[in-house]
Amino acid sequence: MGRGRVRGTAGRRGAARAATAFVVVGLMGGCSSRDSAQDEEWRHNYCSALGTWQDTRNASAADGSGVDADDGQSAQPSEPGIAGYTVIAAAKRLDREGLDRGGSHILDDTARAISGDMTAEGQAVAYCDDSGFETLMNAG
Numbered sequence: 001m002g003r004g005r006v007r008g009t010a011g012r013r014g015a016a017r018a019a020t021a022f023v024v025v026g027l028m029g030g031c032s033s034r035d036s037a038q039d040e041e042w043r044h045n046y047c048s049a050l051g052t053w054q055d056t057r058n059a060s061a062a063d064g065s066g067v068d069a070d071d072g073q074s075a076q077p078s079e080p081g082i083a084g085y086t087v088i089a090a091a092k093r094l095d096r097e098g099l100d101r102g103g104s105h106i107l108d109d110t111a112r113a114i115s116g117d118m119t120a121e122g123q124a125v126a127y128c129d130d131s132g133f134e135t136l137m138n139a140g
Contacts, residue, residue, distance in 0.1 A: 039097065040131075042093050042094055042097060042099060043099065043128075043131045043133060044133055044136075045090050045093075046087070046090035046091060046093070046094055047127075047128035047131065047133035047136040048133075049083070049087040049089075049090045050087050050090075050110070050113075050124055050128060050136070050137065051136040051137050051138055052083050052086070052087075053083040053084055053086070053114060054121075054137065054138035056081065056083040057083075058138060084114040087110055088107075088111060088114065091106050091110035091111070092107060094106050094107070100127075101127060101130055101131070104123060104126075106124065106127055108120075109121075109123040109124045110124050125137050
C-alpha cells in the first residue's frame with residue numbers, strides 16, 4: 001500500500017508541476033510584446049502601404065493609361081509595381097511577427113490582393129479596420 005501512495009503522490013506532484021508550467025507559460029504569453037507600440041507601428045505601416053497601393057492602382061485605372069504611377073512601366077496584375085512591393089514587404093513583417101488577427105493570413109491575402117483578388121483585398125482591408133487604421137484605406 002505504501003507504494004501505491006508514493007505513486008499517487010508522485011502523480012499529483014507531476015500534475016501540479018504541469019499545471020504550474022501551464023500557468024507560467026500562460027502568464028508569459030500575456031506579458032509578451034503583443035500589441036506593443038512596435039506592433040502598432042508595423043500595423044500602421046502595413047495599412048498605410050496598402051492604402052497607398054490602392055490609391056496608385058485606382059489612379060492608374062482612372063486615367064486609363066495602364067501605367068503604374070510609381071515606376072512608369074506598363075502595369076500588369078501580376079506585376080504590382082513599387083507600391084505593391086512595399087505592401088508585400090510590410091505584410092511579410094506582420095507575418096514574421098505573428099501579427100495576423102482572427103485567423104487571417106495577411107501575407108497570403110496581400111499577395112492575392114495585389115494580383116487582383118477583390119475578396120483577398122477585402123480581407124486585407126478588414127485587417128486594417130480591425131487594427132484601428134480604417135482611415136488609411138481607400139473608400140472606393
